[in-house]
Amino acid sequence: xxxxxxLGLYDExxxxxxxxxxxxxxxxxxxxxxxxxxxxxxxxDLAAYHDIDIEVRDRAGVEQHPDDVLDAAEDxxxxxxxxxxxxxxxxxxxxxxxxxxxxxDTRVIHGVTxxxxxxxxxxxxxxRFGKAVTLPFPYxxxxxxxxxxxxxxIEANRERGLHTVVYLDIKADRDEYMTAxxxxxxxxxxxxxxxxVVVARAGSPEPTVVADRLSALAAQDFGDPLxxxxxxxxxxxxxxxxxxxxxxxxxxVLEESRI
Amino acid sequence: xxxxxxLGLYDExxxxxxxxxxxxxxxxxxxxxxxxxxxxxxxxDLAAYHDIDIEVRDRAGVEQHPDDVLDAAEDxxxxxxxxxxxxxxxxxxxxxxxxxxxxxDTRVIHGVTxxxxxxxxxxxxxxRFGKAVTLPFPYxxxxxxxxxxxxxxIEANRERGLHTVVYLDIKADRDEYMTAxxxxxxxxxxxxxxxxVVVARAGSPEPTVVADRLSALAAQDFGDPLxxxxxxxxxxxxxxxxxxxxxxxxxxVLEESRI
Numbered sequence: 051x052x053x054x055x056x057l058g059l060y061d062e063x064x065x066x067x068x069x070x071x072x073x074x075x076x077x078x079x080x081x082x083x084x085x086x087x088x089x090x091x092x093x094x095d096l097a098a099y100h101d102i103d104i105e106v107r108d109r110a111g112v113e114q115h116p117d118d119v120l121d122a123a124e125d126x127x128x129x130x131x132x133x134x135x136x137x138x139x140x141x142x143x144x145x146x147x148x149x150x151x152x153x154x155d156t157r158v159i160h161g162v163t164x165x166x167x168x169x170x171x172x173x174x175x176x177x178r179f180g181k182a183v184t185l186p187f188p189y190x191x192x193x194x195x196x197x198x199x200x201x202x203x204i205e206a207n208r209e210r211g212l213h214t215v216v217y218l219d220i221k222a223d224r225d226e227y228m229t230a231x232x233x234x235x236x237x238x239x240x241x242x243x244x245x246x247v248v249v250a251r252a253g254s255p256e257p258t259v260v261a262d263r264l265s266a267l268a269a270q271d272f273g274d275p276l277x278x279x280x281x282x283x284x285x286x287x288x289x290x291x292x293x294x295x296x297x298x299x300x301x302x303v304l305e306e307s308r309i
Numbered sequence: 310x311x312x313x314x315x316l317g318l319y320d321e322x323x324x325x326x327x328x329x330x331x332x333x334x335x336x337x338x339x340x341x342x343x344x345x346x347x348x349x350x351x352x353x354d355l356a357a358y359h360d361i362d363i364e365v366r367d368r369a370g371v372e373q374h375p376d377d378v379l380d381a382a383e384d385x386x387x388x389x390x391x392x393x394x395x396x397x398x399x400x401x402x403x404x405x406x407x408x409x410x411x412x413x414d415t416r417v418i419h420g421v422t423x424x425x426x427x428x429x430x431x432x433x434x435x436x437r438f439g440k441a442v443t444l445p446f447p448y449x450x451x452x453x454x455x456x457x458x459x460x461x462x463i464e465a466n467r468e469r470g471l472h473t474v475v476y477l478d479i480k481a482d483r484d485e486y487m488t489a490x491x492x493x494x495x496x497x498x499x500x501x502x503x504x505x506v507v508v509a510r511a512g513s514p515e516p517t518v519v520a521d522r523l524s525a526l527a528a529q530d531f532g533d534p535l536x537x538x539x540x541x542x543x544x545x546x547x548x549x550x551x552x553x554x555x556x557x558x559x560x561x562v563l564e565e566s567r568i
């Protein structure tokens with residue numbers, strides 16, 4: 051039995067009750083924290099809270115050597131843990147398909163995602179978001195600035211009046227996280243006066259939401275990671291009110307986006 | 310203090326540990342189940358599990374008479390409960406803004422959403438979904454068939470190769486839920502041979518995923534609610550493999566969507 055469990059966004063208490071119970075029932079727990087990790091809890095915190103040893107795998111360990119996880123899951127109940135939701139990465143879907151091919155029972159216990167938090171914390175409505183994008187570190191995509199595919203996706207969403215979640219590059223194994231001021235500066239090259247919304251520490255007890263022109267966001271410090279950025283499309287009146295009240299958006303910037 | 314808590318998708322154990330602890334700390338709990346509700350738990354189940362009285366409000370009670378909730382939150386810790394995430398409805402955002410205007414501390418504790426489950430259970434990648442749509446009962450939008458805005462959104466997503474989550478109409482106060490076969494039949498009028506993916510009972514211990522032509526899905530029975538439908542765009546190879554393995558998608562339908 052292989053149970054995929056999403057740990058949610060922040061610490062050892064971001065998991066669902068169902069996920070916690072499934073983890074308590076597991077014989078072994080394997081985790082990967084290279085796609086994202088919990089800022090509010092170490093692996094030791096998690097292990098102590100759930101009273102189970104947690105074997106952390108690096109990318110190679112999950113992608114190239116999944117067989118020992120699958121071998122174990124044939125005889126024991128293995129829990130596979132990730133930050134956020136559990137199926138956010140193609141690799142995890144692939145692991146599940148391999149398990150099913152081997153006749154292993156699988157189960158998915160969902161976790162809260164950054165997408166959900168981005169909508170919930172900003173007051174921007176879930177059904178008004180278009181395709182999300184990830185902004186890579188310039189060194190990681192081998193060119194200066196913003197990749198054309200990211201520009202195209204944001205533009206295509208904006209043409210339809212839709213909001214865009216911009217996930218910021220994470221190199222968790224090197225403890226490197228793109229911060230929202232860096233992302234805003236990269237994006238401001240093309241959209242200087244465009245409204246952006248920073249969400250910092252989503253899922254923590256004290257998240258921060260700041261809405262302003264991208265050029266203004268580029269000059270601020272939003273504190274500890276993780277950060278993400280939203281580029282709003284058209285704003286319904288409650289959405290505009292929310293960005294003013296929750297994010298301190300200046301009136302003149304909001305006016306341009308109101309419908 | 311007013312804490313908005315998302316209960317997640319299915320039963321009393323779909324809440325996060327953090328949400329459960331916040332609810333235990335609350336003096337009063339108010340809930341609305343008209344936008345959605347938990348199929349796997351009654352209000353009495355929730356009240357017994359969390360050992361707190363739960364006052365259920367109808368739409369008018371939340372939208373037109375929020376003042377007694379706000380009055381209470383000035384002196385006590387009030388928990389406001391909803392199925393799924395907590396900020397899915399504009400009304401809840403509005404309630405939070407009113408509370409902040411009155412100087413009441415607010416906090417948001419997220420819940421797992423149907424969007425997250427749709428991606429996680431089907432193996433379709435989160436970042437390849439476009440704008441979501443809701444398919445209303447024909448009597449509710451006052452015309453036969455599928456509203457043009459729904460058609461346009463699905464078409465616009467497909468032109469960009471993106472997947473669409475189709476939420477199905479819920480009249481929770483009348484215990485009416487559109488089922489996926491009905492939705493598939495409505496959509497098959499325009500897209501008979503198009504691939505659709507049914508997700509039934511997302512978040513429950515035994516969710517169902519079925520991938521087939523819309524015309525074929527229209528002839529099946531997917532059991533108890535809640536259901537939703539995904540109209541995939543282009544499929545990466547792991548996504549296509551997932552729809553075959555998890556949803557039994559026929560090879561010839563998948564071939565047309567593979568990239």
